[in-house]
Amino acid sequence: MNRVTILAADGTTVGNPVANIAIFGLFVAVTLFIVIRASKKNATAAEFFTAGRSFTGPQNGIAISGDYLSAASFLGIAGAIAVYGYDGFLYSIGFLVAWLVALLLVAELLRNAGKFTMADVLSFRLKQRPVRLAAATTTLAVCLFYLLAQMAGAGGLVALLLNITSDIGQALVIAVVGLLMIAYVLIGGMKGTTWVQIIKAVLLIGGAAMMTVWVLAKFGLNFSEILGAAQTAVSSSTSEAVAGRDVLAPGAQYGASLTSQINFISLALALVLGTAGLPHVLMRFYTVPTAKEARRSVVWAIVLIGAFYLFTLALGYGAAALVGPDAILAAPGGQNAAAPLLAFQLGGVVLLGIISAVAFATILAVVAGLTITAATSFAHDIYASVLKNHQVSESEQVRVSRITVVVLGIVSIGLGILAAEQNIAFLVALAFAVAAAANLPTIIYSLYWPRFNTRGALWSMYGGLISTIVLIIFSPAVSGAKTAMLPNVDFAFFPLANPGIVSIPLAFILGIVGTLCSPDPGDPEINAEFEVRCLTGVGAEKATAH
Amino acid sequence: MAPTETTVSGQEYLAVQASPEFQELRSRLRRFVFPMSALFLIWYAAYVILGAFAHDFMATKVWGDINVGLLIGLGQFVSTFLITFVYVRFANRELDPRAEAIRTELEGGAA
Numbered sequence: 001m002n003r004v005t006i007l008a009a010d011g012t013t014v015g016n017p018v019a020n021i022a023i024f025g026l027f028v029a030v031t032l033f034i035v036i037r038a039s040k041k042n043a044t045a046a047e048f049f050t051a052g053r054s055f056t057g058p059q060n061g062i063a064i065s066g067d068y069l070s071a072a073s074f075l076g077i078a079g080a081i082a083v084y085g086y087d088g089f090l091y092s093i094g095f096l097v098a099w100l101v102a103l104l105l106v107a108e109l110l111r112n113a114g115k116f117t118m119a120d121v122l123s124f125r126l127k128q129r130p131v132r133l134a135a136a137t138t139t140l141a142v143c144l145f146y147l148l149a150q151m152a153g154a155g156g157l158v159a160l161l162l163n164i165t166s167d168i169g170q171a172l173v174i175a176v177v178g179l180l181m182i183a184y185v186l187i188g189g190m191k192g193t194t195w196v197q198i199i200k201a202v203l204l205i206g207g208a209a210m211m212t213v214w215v216l217a218k219f220g221l222n223f224s225e226i227l228g229a230a231q232t233a234v235s236s237s238t239s240e241a242v243a244g245r246d247v248l249a250p251g252a253q254y255g256a257s258l259t260s261q262i263n264f265i266s267l268a269l270a271l272v273l274g275t276a277g278l279p280h281v282l283m284r285f286y287t288v289p290t291a292k293e294a295r296r297s298v299v300w301a302i303v304l305i306g307a308f309y310l311f312t313l314a315l316g317y318g319a320a321a322l323v324g325p326d327a328i329l330a331a332p333g334g335q336n337a338a339a340p341l342l343a344f345q346l347g348g349v350v351l352l353g354i355i356s357a358v359a360f361a362t363i364l365a366v367v368a369g370l371t372i373t374a375a376t377s378f379a380h381d382i383y384a385s386v387l388k389n390h391q392v393s394e395s396e397q398v399r400v401s402r403i404t405v406v407v408l409g410i411v412s413i414g415l416g417i418l419a420a421e422q423n424i425a426f427l428v429a430l431a432f433a434v435a436a437a438a439n440l441p442t443i444i445y446s447l448y449w450p451r452f453n454t455r456g457a458l459w460s461m462y463g464g465l466i467s468t469i470v471l472i473i474f475s476p477a478v479s480g481a482k483t484a485m486l487p488n489v490d491f492a493f494f495p496l497a498n499p500g501i502v503s504i505p506l507a508f509i510l511g512i513v514g515t516l517c518s519p520d521p522g523d524p525e526i527n528a529e530f531e532v533r534c535l536t537g538v539g540a541e542k543a544t545a546h
Numbered sequence: 547m548a549p550t551e552t553t554v555s556g557q558e559y560l561a562v563q564a565s566p567e568f569q570e571l572r573s574r575l576r577r578f579v580f581p582m583s584a585l586f587l588i589w590y591a592a593y594v595i596l597g598a599f600a601h602d603f604m605a606t607k608v609w610g611d612i613n614v615g616l617l618i619g620l621g622q623f624v625s626t627f628l629i630t631f632v633y634v635r636f637a638n639r640e641l642d643p644r645a646e647a648i649r650t651e652l653e654g655g656a657a
Contacts, residue, residue, distance in 0.1 A: 224611045
């Protein structure tokens, strides 16, 4: 079944892919114009990588939410709530509570101590080259998994929204998304990327708010009515498995067995600890002038992200009630189709067009943010520090990162075409698991534990990265299950698709063990300088003058 | 490769680190963020464990179709907003003035 039959059943013509493309085209035209205007000054490294540290806290907070609210959270969570009910809501809570880790423990100290990348902070008092190499490796790994998720999402979205179901057509659209992203980042640098994220966040949160009000209005502003109608719609599904679900209580997706319950706890752990280790989120703290502005930006991000996830709750249950789980699961994007189908149900072709354009803009903005982060890390940490031993000018770093952007863009187009069939939520969860295991323990230790040293950092980062990836490879997510990446072979011995419950504590322990069994006590003067700078902002990177 | 060229020496940093003003700032920060982090992580963990194992409890209806699970879930939103608000007030009142005093003294004294 495809989009045509669904629309035909609703008695509408199939004219809407044109509307979707037109509205998306308008978004691209407007944002490109703004990016070109905003990017007159992009000569220095501080301008290209951190937008001259000139964004205000509120602007950066909006951009953070634009960076963070990916297509997976918009389409994925609304869809999961529509089909599985309460279990979809559990995702959004993890994604939100995670921001407290960033607010309380990481954002301000990181802003005070760093320059462009996470590795700047770690290498302040640890050995430069090995630590930068490790931090750049984990940064690139997280960015790659996250990029894959977004590009795979783009493929599914194309099928759903533009009614392009042929492989070549989908590949073409993924290529267009990739090329647009390269253009934004090359022209705009961090400043242009940030503006794209701000515009996208306003559209996404505004669109979700409007649909939420619309749904609530349909049910007389009574949320309980929506829940009741959603449960009725799910219970009358023609599929027995779906009809048997209690969508108002947890357990529909993860409650089947002890293994799946532990798997769920493992996922929850990765979500709550992953956010503060996501490199593209960490890098955003460098685009503001002071630690106080970094704090304000997290507060804005928490309010906007929290509000958005409350909207997805109404949208998900609203989609179950108004569209019904059968129509959602039969649509080309599966459960990811819930929000777009709800938009069509509520506001017809125009609202569907707007929501589709917003979803594309979401992918574009997140991909751009990931790419500039990965390119910065490569140019600044690997090229300038590890390969060239700091004998590189900053303009050379910008040149290298521009080349990296092009290479990464082409690689992600290729991977996105290959990964088109993969499960988006799984890939995002994997990125969070790597961020939580490989990055967060080292960040926390280096900020709060003076004794922490190079060996501890290397053991924790590589241990976290390798254990996460190895456990994933031997999990039912890759082989041995019907839903696996390779369903026809079975080499799985680790029972959980989410490895966080093992790899995150392991990385924390490795950091302690590595530190204690190394004789390196650190340089007390440098440790003192690091701590004083972190806490007071002495000598922190200032905004560039205009 | 220090990010900005300050003329503050390592010895001076050691002296600042040992000063009572800095120790006060450090311990106020730690005495706030560590217990608060433990608090919200335990509250989140309790929620996740209830979600994984206590389905019937979470499904208990409270009002109409609104059940305990939904209320605790929304409670996570409320607690997140609340902790954010409390932290910002604390940081503005207790941390910023102390950090600024030390920073002014160091940067002013070194110039």
